[in-house]
Amino acid sequence: MPLLAISLPTLVELLAGGLTLGGLYGLIAFTLSLALATTHILNVAHGGFLVLGGAMGTLLITFLKMDPFLGVAIVLGTFLLVGLLFERAFVEPLMGRTPHEILIGSIVTTFGFALAIEAFLGFYWARHVSPQPSFSLTLSLPPLVILGATFSGSRLIILSFAIAATILFHLFLTRTRTGQEARALSQDFEGALILGINPRRISRAIFALGTMATAAAGLLLVLAAPLDPFDGLRLTLIALTILVIGGVGSLPGALLGGILVGEAEVLTAFFIGPAWSPVLYLAVLFAVLLLRPEGLLGVRSH
Amino acid sequence: MLEVSGLSVAYGDLRALWDLSFRVGEGELVAIIGPNGAGKTTTVKAILGLLRAEAGRVSFRGRQIERLPPHARVREGLALVPEGRHLFPFMTVSENLALGALTAHDHRAASLQEVYDLFPVLGERRRQLAGTLSGGEQQMVAIGRALMSRPRLLMLDEPSLGLAPIAIDALYQRIADLNTQGLTILLVEQYVFGALSLAHRAYVLEVGRIVREGPGRALLADDDIRRAYLAI
Numbered sequence: 001m002p003l004l005a006i007s008l009p010t011l012v013e014l015l016a017g018g019l020t021l022g023g024l025y026g027l028i029a030f031t032l033s034l035a036l037a038t039t040h041i042l043n044v045a046h047g048g049f050l051v052l053g054g055a056m057g058t059l060l061i062t063f064l065k066m067d068p069f070l071g072v073a074i075v076l077g078t079f080l081l082v083g084l085l086f087e088r089a090f091v092e093p094l095m096g097r098t099p100h101e102i103l104i105g106s107i108v109t110t111f112g113f114a115l116a117i118e119a120f121l122g123f124y125w126a127r128h129v130s131p132q133p134s135f136s137l138t139l140s141l142p143p144l145v146i147l148g149a150t151f152s153g154s155r156l157i158i159l160s161f162a163i164a165a166t167i168l169f170h171l172f173l174t175r176t177r178t179g180q181e182a183r184a185l186s187q188d189f190e191g192a193l194i195l196g197i198n199p200r201r202i203s204r205a206i207f208a209l210g211t212m213a214t215a216a217a218g219l220l221l222v223l224a225a226p227l228d229p230f231d232g233l234r235l236t237l238i239a240l241t242i243l244v245i246g247g248v249g250s251l252p253g254a255l256l257g258g259i260l261v262g263e264a265e266v267l268t269a270f271f272i273g274p275a276w277s278p279v280l281y282l283a284v285l286f287a288v289l290l291l292r293p294e295g296l297l298g299v300r301s302h
Numbered sequence: 303m304l305e306v307s308g309l310s311v312a313y314g315d316l317r318a319l320w321d322l323s324f325r326v327g328e329g330e331l332v333a334i335i336g337p338n339g340a341g342k343t344t345t346v347k348a349i350l351g352l353l354r355a356e357a358g359r360v361s362f363r364g365r366q367i368e369r370l371p372p373h374a375r376v377r378e379g380l381a382l383v384p385e386g387r388h389l390f391p392f393m394t395v396s397e398n399l400a401l402g403a404l405t406a407h408d409h410r411a412a413s414l415q416e417v418y419d420l421f422p423v424l425g426e427r428r429r430q431l432a433g434t435l436s437g438g439e440q441q442m443v444a445i446g447r448a449l450m451s452r453p454r455l456l457m458l459d460e461p462s463l464g465l466a467p468i469a470i471d472a473l474y475q476r477i478a479d480l481n482t483q484g485l486t487i488l489l490v491e492q493y494v495f496g497a498l499s500l501a502h503r504a505y506v507l508e509v510g511r512i513v514r515e516g517p518g519r520a521l522l523a524d525d526d527i528r529r530a531y532l533a534i
Contacts, residue, residue, distance in 0.1 A: 177404075180397070180400075180401060181401070181404070183390070183392075183393065184390050184393070184401050187390040187391060187393065188388045188389065188390055188391075191384070191387075191388030191389060191390060192390075193352060193372045193373070194350065194352070194376070194381075194382050194388060194448075195376065195401055195402055195404055195447065195451070196372070196373040196377060196405045196451065197373060197401075198371070198373040
């Protein structure tokens with residue numbers, strides 16, 4: 001393999017691609033991790049929301065020729081609502097149980113839900129939209145050329161979204177009352193209850209915002225590469241890997257883990273072949289589990 | 303102020319409290335003492351709604367609260383300093399305290415100043431992470447955090463646990479001061495000598511039942527209590 005023969009612009013493009021993908025991965029890992037830290041719910045259908053967001057955007061913008069801004073607004077609004085309904089259906093029934101029961105219970109129920117999303121989406125798309133279920137969006141934006149390296153317009157949009165969403169989540173957690181309460185719940189659940197924090201109010205906010213951000217990430221993911229109805233569980237697995245690498249509930253950890261996995265995926269795909277992408281990041285995952293089980297930026301639980 | 307009647311709590315098949323009844327009057331300092339496993343922590347958790355009671359009524363300031371969720375009971379004016387403190391270790395002292403004022407947000411700045419006046423060392427360490435404080439300082443944060451909600455009744459669960467004797471003395475002085483200033487207090491303790499010295503009245507809890515009650519000083523002078531709890 002021509003490892004040393006690669007030109008500098010190509011290498012820069014590759015690294016930028018990994019960074020873009022990684023920023024998006026970091027964001028979806030963080031929304032998964034925030035829900036886990038505050039409610040003990042492990043949402044296996046997380047990647048499914050990503051795929052659904054991409055699918056709905058494709059349907060509205062590509063097939064129904066809707067104005068992109070309107071299409072994005074509809075997707076965001078829909079998934080804010082989906083997040084609230086999901087919380088009511090899957091989180092509320094488990095409230096008041098022990099963290100361990102909530103964790104196990106949520107894995108079982110949301111795994112079923114993830115399979116239902118796959119089946120519904122595959123069937124619906126093939127039957128009503130197109131016999132080849134594949135979701136992708138294209139934007140006609142001029143590429144940006146810096147020092148001979150080309151950056152596509154959609155990549156720049158993805159990167160700016162990932163940065164903006166990360167900053168917004170950070171401000172939400174540190175500056176808003178709901179965000180402070182969410183952090184309190186994740187650090188000491190009983191301590192938070194004692195102070196009069198209503199865990200349902202927090203979990204509604206977390207799932208509404210998290211699901212919306214995840215669907216938005218799905219929209220952007222299909223700008224970079226097409227998704228199919230059965231990609232959901234693979235994406236959940238990627239988010240879980242990042243969560244373990246970065247540490248549960250850590251925003252910088254999720255971002256760092258996301259970028260590591262994104263770079264690993266892009267570089268292995270280029271130098272060895274796309275089929276090998278998971279191998280490198282799973283190797284990173286094993287290394288982290290062996291050497292620093294609390295995650296790179298996580299804290300040892302007591 | 304607080305009236306508990308017929309309270310029964312079970313963990314699965316294991317019964318922790320049997321038909322417990324007691325009351326705390328306005329301005330009183332009442333202690334519940336008893337050995338490890340007697341059900342003291344279970345009692346305060348059930349009063350705050352952290353545990354579901356099988357039976358019994360809890361009336362607080364004339365209102366039945368046994369069906370309310372914990373956050374609604376806090377809004378009624380109950381506050382708990384839990385066993386083990388349950389601070390938010392990765393937040394600063396001032397962030398921990400601020401979260402105590404969720405139900406009394408308008409008074410936050412004034413309450414914060416009062417807590418810093420009560421425990422000056424917390425003012426010096428306001429920007430330090432709570433997890434890095436000493437045990438005695440953490441207990442101060444836990445008490446300060448509970449006071450931030452301007453409670454009508456302050457419940458303290460084993461506040462002396464894990465503290466050095468000198469820190470216990472200072473802490474008990476603060477608890478006595480708070481009561482003198484008019485705060486009603488329910489003190490749950492294994493440290494029988496301190497609790498009985500301080501309390502107007504006390505209940506003795508053994509294996510989930512109240513076996514004795516009386517004025518603190520009288521129980522402290524009682525031969526059975528001295529033999530069982532003070533090894534005298």
